[in-house]
Amino acid sequence: MLSSLISLVVLAVSAAPAIALPQLTTRQTNLPSTFKWTSSNALVFPKNDGRGVAGVKDPSIIQVNGTYHVFASTAQNEGYSLFYFNFTDYSKANSSPFFYLDQSGIGTGYRAAPQVFYFAPQKLWYLVYQNGNAAYSTNKDISEPKGWTAPTNFYSGTPKIIEDNLEGGYWVDMWVICDDADCHLFSSDDNGRLYRSQTPLSNFPSGMSDPVIAMEEPRKEDLFEAANVYTIGEKSYLLLVECIGSVGRYFRSWTSTDIKGPWKALAATESQPFFGASNTVFNGTKWTDNLSHGEVVRTDVDQTLKIKPCGMEFLYQGVDPGADWSSYNALPWRLGLARQVGGC
Secondary structure, three states, X not given: OHHHHHHHHHHHHHHXXXXXXXXXXXXXXXXXXXXXXXXXXXXXXXXXXXXXXXXXXXXXXXXXOXXXXXXXXXXXXXXXXXEEEEEOOHHHOOOOOOEEHHHOOOOOOOOEEEEEEEEHHHOEEEEXXXXXXXXXXXXXXXXXXXXXXXXXXXXXXXXXXXXXXXOOOOOEEEEEXXXXXXEEEEEEOOOOEEEEEEEEHHHOOOOOOXXXXXXXXXXXXXXXXXXXXXXXXXXXXXXXXXXXXXXXXXXXXXXXXXXXXXXXXXXXXXXXXXXXXXXEEEOOOOOOOOOEEEEEOEXXXXXXXXXXXXXXXXXXXXXXXXXXXXXXXXXXXXXXXXXXXXXX
């Protein structure tokens, strides 16, 4: 399997001269049973550029040849949009200019919660996001933000199983990961259910199947939103889901040998989470109790979403503990960086 993946990446390099993609490497595959983190202060803030953005949130991040590429949401009372920025060192993240993706083919209107990855079989970058449906845009060059295409939806409308379960919730946070045979699309309903669809790798992005419930919890707070799924080693998978605890937002985790499940709890409680206030020490002032929507920094950038189990970095959104939650869209979300400590 590893040799075939390397071949795919090598082919991608020859077809995408603007950015040479890193080759995959053999990595340790054992996840620790407990996790500890240190967090930076807030790193990235909204710009004072006339856009009236209240918060920056939902980051997706990859590193390619020393440059970090970040796609994220802007939030304000009027709704959500997407933006892009890049930097070579975290100390320069906040000074990096934002490119608002409504200036690309993605256009204006509701867009939120992006995920970026390189789909090696087509030699294209994909940006997956929510627009009332599950949508995607493509680009040949990740460093050219004007190059993103207009949104295309994965489904003709809201799938029935999701629509039937949406009362009091929202269809949010789409996430794509592929194995050797299929590509899988995950999403959440803010009601305690995680959904999964699939289509053959050779057919992606067309032909997503009707979703099935991949996991559910009686309390919606215990399986809320912002799911990430990653490949660990050759045939193991890590699932992260944002949950709502007694103090704030945090992430539970599960593992499986199959993207379809079943999923086995790993670090899955508020007191011993994958990532949360109870296992994170802040460098300086504790600036948030909510360690919310984000993702592991990826250096293997193709559709398998491989990450290493040790030395992880997690770019996430947080908000001042004294913030007024009466208007969710107006919350002053900021981005921070956590680093895994020990455990491997």
